[in-house]
Amino acid sequence: MHLAVHFRSAVALTGRFPALSGVDLDVAAGEVVAVLGANGAGKTSLLRACAGLVAVTSGEAVVLGCDLRSDRTVVRRRVGLLGHDPSLYDELTALENVRFAVRAAGLGTDRVGSALDRMGLAGRLRRTPVARMSAGQRRRTALAVLVARAPELWLLDEPHAGLDADARAVVGSLVEEAAESGAAVVLTSHEPELAVPLADRVAVMSGGRIAELRSGCRGTVAPEGVLVALPRDDADVA
């Protein structure tokens, strides 16, 4: 089994505060893992650590076969992160933003149009500066960047946030398609009813570590009671 993410006792700090306090997690290629947890549980930090944006200070951290401590820059080129704050330039249009991201990754721009179409950004909307877009349209543009780049590891931080019902459905199908193409997907959510049906496994985080790993119900109907009750706030963890 090819592992996209292999964390063992991974510890990471943001400033002087613990972001991850000994995370154990394996994510296989083609697998979807949903990470749930209260605010401050460490979900975003886990995604940022997987992307090489937060340094892992101890433990094992291997992503896409590369050690994060020595090959961080290689990992960054191969992952795609959808963060809370979209990586978009306000003055550029959706088309220009996606084109810039694709060119920066050294890829051809032939997939840009279809990626924007996929996210429902057609016609004049794709030529609208991002600053004039709604929060949901900005999020769609950020997702279009990922679609066009087709990373090997998708890291989606609350991908459903701020999206309407149609766009949420598109997120679901994107996750499914990414996994079917062999990419691994790690997504966080505060909405188990949206995340669990997409996931092969569900990780519940608390205090900067994985408190519990459960089976998800990707491709099946969620049985009664599978949706997890979120733990209380972890105010002491970044």
Add this chain to the structure above:
Amino acid sequence: MWRDALLVAGKDVRIELRSRVALWQVLPFAVLVLVLFGFALGPGPTALRSAAPGLYWLAVLFSTVLATQRSVAIEAGEGVRDGLRLSGIDPAGVFLGKAAAVAIQLVAVQVLLGAGIVVLFDVHVETWWLALVASVLATVGLSAAGVLYGALSAGLRVRETLLPLLVLPIVAPVLIAGSRAWSAAVTGAVASGASWLKILGPFAAVYLAVGVALYGPLQETA
């Protein structure tokens, strides 16, 4: 690295053309500095002519700070900074691209200021090549130093007030050497003017080299 530099420069220039910050803020500010210093010196044409090169470079320096602040602000959002780090772009390419975009704005500023000192202060340049070479070297040095110190202050909440404090003392050699080289270009004293290029050239080379080497680590700590 060069491909990345072109990509980033194109993106920054496009953003500037669309936001028009350079057009509506940097250029008027540069002219305002020139005019106000002219008022401070009084109406005497001799004093104005002799002070014109210094005023010109002072206005260019202040404009450098504004252009650099704008360049830093483009990448100020956490998401945008992360996106750039995840983009796969060589940090040296980011540095060169951003420096090139600032340099293009400074060229526009200098063309306007050059016209300004000719019209307002009745200055006539005798040795054009000396003025041009000094401008090119100074522009490269100013934009490289500005972007480098911009990266240093990028992650700080006080970056907008800190940046002038960091940049202005560092670029003082450009003010001195640029002013002297331009004074020599105005009077036609080529030999003395050319000697000031020996400061502007190494300044530009050192800041380009340091920026290429250090922009990546600075980007990580921002």
